[in-house]
Amino acid sequence: MNVADRSLSRIAREPLWDRAHAQLREALLAGRFEPGSALVLRQLAETFGTSITPVRDALARLVAQGVLAQGPRNSALVPDLDKGALLDIMVVRSELEGRATREAASKAAPAEIDALEALLSEMRGMIARRELDAYLDVHRRFHFGIYALAGIPILDEMIENLWLRCGPILSFVVPEYVVSLKGTDHHQAALDAIRRKDGSSAEAEIVADIEEAGRYLLGLADSSGRIRRRRPAG
Amino acid sequence: MNVADRSLSRIAREPLWDRAHAQLREALLAGRFEPGSALVLRQLAETFGTSITPVRDALARLVAQGVLAQGPRNSALVPDLDKGALLDIMVVRSELEGRATREAASKAAPAEIDALEALLSEMRGMIARRELDAYLDVHRRFHFGIYALAGIPILDEMIENLWLRCGPILSFVVPEYVVSLKGTDHHQAALDAIRRKDGSSAEAEIVADIEEAGRYLLGLADSSGRIRRRRPAG
DNA sequence: GTTTGTTGTTTGTTATAACAAACGACATGT
DNA sequence: ACATGTCGTTTGTTATAACAAACAACAAAC
Numbered sequence: 216m217n218v219a220d221r222s223l224s225r226i227a228r229e230p231l232w233d234r235a236h237a238q239l240r241e242a243l244l245a246g247r248f249e250p251g252s253a254l255v256l257r258q259l260a261e262t263f264g265t266s267i268t269p270v271r272d273a274l275a276r277l278v279a280q281g282v283l284a285q286g287p288r289n290s291a292l293v294p295d296l297d298k299g300a301l302l303d304i305m306v307v308r309s310e311l312e313g314r315a316t317r318e319a320a321s322k323a324a325p326a327e328i329d330a331l332e333a334l335l336s337e338m339r340g341m342i343a344r345r346e347l348d349a350y351l352d353v354h355r356r357f358h359f360g361i362y363a364l365a366g367i368p369i370l371d372e373m374i375e376n377l378w379l380r381c382g383p384i385l386s387f388v389v390p391e392y393v394v395s396l397k398g399t400d401h402h403q404a405a406l407d408a409i410r411r412k413d414g415s416s417a418e419a420e421i422v423a424d425i426e427e428a429g430r431y432l433l434g435l436a437d438s439s440g441r442i443r444r445r446r447p448a449g
Numbered sequence: 450m451n452v453a454d455r456s457l458s459r460i461a462r463e464p465l466w467d468r469a470h471a472q473l474r475e476a477l478l479a480g481r482f483e484p485g486s487a488l489v490l491r492q493l494a495e496t497f498g499t500s501i502t503p504v505r506d507a508l509a510r511l512v513a514q515g516v517l518a519q520g521p522r523n524s525a526l527v528p529d530l531d532k533g534a535l536l537d538i539m540v541v542r543s544e545l546e547g548r549a550t551r552e553a554a555s556k557a558a559p560a561e562i563d564a565l566e567a568l569l570s571e572m573r574g575m576i577a578r579r580e581l582d583a584y585l586d587v588h589r590r591f592h593f594g595i596y597a598l599a600g601i602p603i604l605d606e607m608i609e610n611l612w613l614r615c616g617p618i619l620s621f622v623v624p625e626y627v628v629s630l631k632g633t634d635h636h637q638a639a640l641d642a643i644r645r646k647d648g649s650s651a652e653a654e655i656v657a658d659i660e661e662a663g664r665y666l667l668g669l670a671d672s673s674g675r676i677r678r679r680r681p682a683g
Numbered sequence: 684g685t686t687t688g689t690t691g692t693t694t695g696t697t698a699t700a701a702c703a704a705a706c707g708a709c710a711t712g713t
Numbered sequence: 714a715c716a717t718g719t720c721g722t723t724t725g726t727t728a729t730a731a732c733a734a735a736c737a738a739c740a741a742a743c
Contacts, residue, residue, distance in 0.1 A: 228704080230725085256695065257694075265727080265728085268728065269727070271696090272505075272509055272726090279511075280514065287735080288695060306552075307603055307604055307607065310544055314540070368537065369537045370537070372515060462734080464697090465697075466697095489723090491723090491724075499698085501699095503696080506696090522723095522724065
């Protein structure tokens with residue numbers, strides 16, 4: 216060990232496919248891909264400025280995780296969820312996120328709960344200002360903040376996977392819907408329950424939150440059962 | 450359509466990486482890989498008689514699924530579960546497999562239940578004859594037979610993923626353990642509960658089955674917390 | 684006009700080579 | 714002896730080219 220150790224930081228090795236994977240993941244979560252559209256190797260490779268190999272790796276990973284669907288020619292497709300698929304995901308989400316919340320209630324420290332409380336007030340401000348994208352981002356951090364308190368990495372991983380699976384349609388919610396929920400703030404109720412270590416109530420609130428959002432998205436389904444956004448992307 | 454359509458069958462396209470993936474999956478589940486060992490691209494490529502590209506694809510998929518761990522050089526490692534990791538998996542398995550069983554109880558048709566009953570008697574014969582490998586295979590088919598009845602593909606997928614994660618140590622059970630369980634046959638009890646559409650009891654039995662196996666595997670842990678087989682593979 | 688066959692383009696698959704980072708063996712210096 | 718530096722080997726990463734399957738457009742035949 217020499218004196219320079221304090222000023223220098225670790226050099227992280229990050230393969231190109233890892234960066235491609237991260238970018239695709241983020242774009243999916245932000246709803247920047249049209250459900251049903253195909254992700255083309257050479258096209259993405261040109262966008263990223265790499266050869267097709269790293270892109271191929273990234274897409275293979277996403278498909279393996281079930282985040283992307285595979286089309287006819289082993290091509291990667293942005294999933295186009297129908298009512299049945301969404302309902303199934305909601306069932307698993309309720310189960311997993313409910314359990315994570317219950318575990319969190321028995322382990323959370325006051326300081327950690329306060330940090331989540333801060334996110335809640337952030338969220339309220341964003342709703343008032345109709346900042347939907349920013350709201351969705353903090354909203355996600357709030358949920359995963361709870362689940363992280365459970366201290367079960369595998370649970371986190373699987374929950375994140377489920378969010379990714381409905382990523383392309385998560386942005387279909389409109390600000391008006393979020394505003395209309397002021398009366399039934401499951402987020403606040405869940406956090407309050409966690410604070411008083413009432414695992415059952417906390418679980419029930421989170422499940423209610425998931426099911427409420429699920430019902431809203433289900434209501435967006437057209438006659439064929441596919442989930443569409445109210446106003447097509449401009 | 451011509452007259453030949455009846456005798457000819459669909460020609461399935463199966464890429465090399467898909468076959469490699471399937472073989473690795475099966476080997477993992479059969480416990481043919483030593484926990485902690487590294488899977489080397491060029492070595493496997495030679496075994497399969499292909500270039501490293503398809504092998505790379507297969508390993509990337511397995512790592513993305515969380516079935517394989519990633520080592521220092523982004524290398525793929527056979528997971529070496531410690532007590533904590535195993536416990537976490539068991540929590541999620543109980544939650545998911547419990548829910549699947551509950552759903553199955555409300556949807557199962559008598560004929561489907563009878564088919565599972567047949568598997569149960571097959572299992573009993575195999576235990577009596579100490580055919581461990583064959584038993585584990587039918588045992589797996591029994592469990593997934595129940596979960597399939599729930600009719601929620603995503604649930605199935607995630608449960609299979611969890612089994613794969615502990616695949617390398619599933620074969621650590623010894624015939625003596627299985628035999629010792631004659632008194633508490635959770636499998637039979639779960640199936641009986643499903644037959645009388647008692648979802649809660651069915652769920653409880655499956656959870657008990659999982660936790661019992663979990664306790665056994667936990668008992669194999671050495672002083673450092675790593676799960677080892679009683680008798681090292683010959 | 685509909686069907687059928689052809690052809691060119693698109694797109695995922697595989698093999699191969701060049702590359703770079705990490706590791707171990709070995710030698711060297713203190 | 715121990716630390717350090719060098720070098721060869723191992724091993725994952727990336728780019729590239731050749732390939733094969735699928736699709737669409739178009740032309741020919743009935």
